[in-house]
Amino acid sequence: METKQVKVAITGTGFIASGLVAAINAAPDLMVHKVLTRRKLENISMIPAEYLTHSISEFLQGADLVVECSGDVHHGTEVILEAFSKALPVVTMNAELQVTTGSYLSQCGYLTEAEGDQPGSLAALAENAVAMGFSPLVYGNIKGFLNLNPSIEEMRYWSKRNGLSLQMVTSFTDGTKVQIEQALVANGLGADIVTRGLKGIAADSLEIGANQLAEAATEYGQPISDYLLCPSGPPGVFLTGTHQSEQAAALEYFKMGQGPYYTLTQPFHLCHLEILKTIRRVHRGESVLLNNGATPRVGVAAVSKRNLNPEEVIPKGIGSFQVRGEVVCLDQEPDHIPIGLLRNAVLKRQVEEGKILTMDDVELEESAATRAWFASVGGNPNEATV
Incomplete structure (x- = not known):
């Protein structure tokens, strides 16, 4: 018997949305329903014209699920509220929205951040780690470079070179993006921060930096959300925690070190490619992977x-x-x-x-x-x- 395809409505027409359309078109169990945009349709070349619409009602009518990846807090909030009025579940790849309006929205309907960006990837890693008996101390992000006040000339160069918007590249470089990501992780996974603006330890290796953050969390007495500035680190996320002393010998045999801190890594985040996993998770009726929580700290x-x-x-x-x-x-x-x-x-x-x-x-x-x-x-x- 042929399985009915999940109809996915997508907000946004940028890098993430365009890649997601292509990924869904290659997935036999999913199909693109509509793509909502505010841009002139004739200016959009990366998404087939038959998907595009300016109408929110047309966008939602007949959809099974909404993916919000516009990167816009205000527009995204309006669209999600409309989706909830139709009882549609919403997946976001929009940490900016989650930390701003996500706590309110999470009480209005099914709202989850997707795997693929660092917060969703950390939530999935934490789910896996806890299932194996680890007790998390650090939910960590990895940055290779930051410049808190870059020049517009620098950002224009990297925007053009990477094919990303000027605003997006600037938010990556000046640290805004990692601050937003780790705020969402803290609120969604029940962690704290140890200082305003995070510690952001500069480290020569992931292992050294992760252990330093674990020591800070131990001293603080609660799991923490933070990041490392580690140029040699992978473009992914890590979790550092402890395990039962009875497992120490086995973990050393598994090349996890002598403890007491053990670091698990996911050395990649593949953005729109991983959103498909969360879409399927939602369609199966599983629990929310991550959102900002009803009572953010x-x-x-x-x-x-x-x-x-x-x-x-x-x-x-x-x-x-x-x-x-x-x-x-x-x-x-x-x-x-x-x-x-x-x-x-x-x-x-x-x-x-x-x-x-x-x-x-x-x-x-x-x-x-x-x-x-x-x-x-x-x-x-x-x-x-x-």
Whole structure:
């Protein structure tokens, strides 16, 4: 008997979405339903025209599942709320959205981050590690290079060379992306952070750095979410933890070292190729892999890269040359502006370089995303309706 294909509706037409369309078209159990875009259709060459639509209702009608990978917090929040109104499950590859509005959205319907980006890959690695009896201490990301305030000329070069948007390349380079990823991991996997902005230990080897972070977690008394700056490390994720003393000899025989800390790695993250695994997970009715959780403990604040002036406009915070993202504890910085909310935001007063932007510093654009954020930190959840 022929199995019915899962109809997947995709938001976005960038690198991830285009790759996902191609991957689904090669999968016999899946099919592309529609691809939602805000761009002019004639300007899109990497996705077949018959999939493209500007209409959210056409996009959702007849779909089995939605994959949100637009990279846009505000638009993504609106689309997900519409999908939930149709009782559709949603998979994201949009950590920016998850740490900004994901806590509210997670209470409205089935919402999970996908494998393929570092947070989803870490969640899958943790699931596997715990099943084998490991007790996680460090949920770790690996970065080879960071420049907290890169020049626009540098970023334009790497954007063109890698075929990625200028904003995306900038957010990778200035550390915003890793801060967002590890905030999602902390909230979703029940870990803490040991310092604002994370430790980000520079290490000559993954093993040395992982052990240093494990020692920090042991001293702190809780599992932590953090990253290593390790140019020799693989482009993936790692988990460092402990195991039962009775297994020490076996783990040494398995080339895991003498302990007490053991590091498991996934030395790759294959983005859109791995989303297929999460789509199938959802279709099988399995539990959420990862989301920001109903009660987040950390957020990602906007920190000024330079002096910002009154009436200056921030078109978009993530990937800008005005601000970068930094993980903060919500109870320590209750008035911070989440970097994901900054869209056409207007400065009300001067903000000095290196300062966290607060609610008193900017006028935010009204949107479902801003309403969802305030609802998730103590407001009225009904304010987040579209």
